[in-house]
Amino acid sequence: MNIKKVLSGSIVAMSLILSAGSALASSSPGDAIAVPQTIDGSFSTISVAKPTQPPVITPMATYTPIDNESLTTGNGTKSVYFDTNSTYPWYRIYVSNNSNVKYKIQLSSDNGTDQGSFEVNGNSxxxxxxxxxxxxxxxxxxxxxxxxxxxxxxxxxxxxxKSEVAN
Structure with missing residues (x-):
């Protein structure tokens, strides 16, 4: 096989690929695009369907019913409440203690059931x-x-x- 024919064929193939690439880059969805079918340079067209809607990206859903509410009180105790439901059944409670004194945290449900007792040391x-x-x-x-x-x-x-409240 002659090296000139191989190089010549390769150059023709590369130019066809490059011209098809530029046709794709300049087209918009729904346009007909010329696509090389053979090494001899003959073309046929294909139609690219326009998407009806952009893809939907669903982020993780979180809700903040209590957003950095101050615990500063004059009587040494504060109570807050929040509602969970079937849409938002997982919770993450953060309590910061900016004093030198230990705090006790009591968690309970609406029917009075104890959900847990916790402590947070001073300055933590x-x-x-x-x-x-x-x-x-x-x-x-x-x-x-x-x-x-x-x-x-x-x-x-x-x-x-549950993973949404892990951090």
Whole structure:
């Protein structure tokens, strides 16, 4: 086989590929595009369908019913509540303690059932998450162990999936 014929054929093929690429780049959805079919340069056209709608990207869904609410009180205790439901059954509670005194945290449901007792040391924070999907109202009570004023925040985020409240 002659090297000139091989090189010549390769150059023709590359130019056809490049011209098809530029046709694709300059076309818009729904346009007919010339596509090389053979090495001899003959073309046929194909029609590219226009998408009816852009692709839908569904982000993870979270909801923040309590957003960095201040715990500052004059009586050493503060209670807040939030509602979980079948759409947002997972929760993440963050309590920061900006004092030197330990805080006790009590979590309960709307029917009075104890959901857990927690502590947060002075100048620190703690995160509380549920292990089972929840529905209904939850009450969070934060109390300083010596009755002094609270200083800090509480933040509650609800998620559609457990992984959404993992961090």
């Amino acid at each position: 924070g703690t995160i509380i998450r549920n292990n089972n999907a929840a529905t209904g109202r939850r009450y969070v009570s934060v109390t300083s162990v010596d009755g002094s004023n609270l200083r800090g925040i509480i933040h509650v985020r609800l998620g559609e999936f």
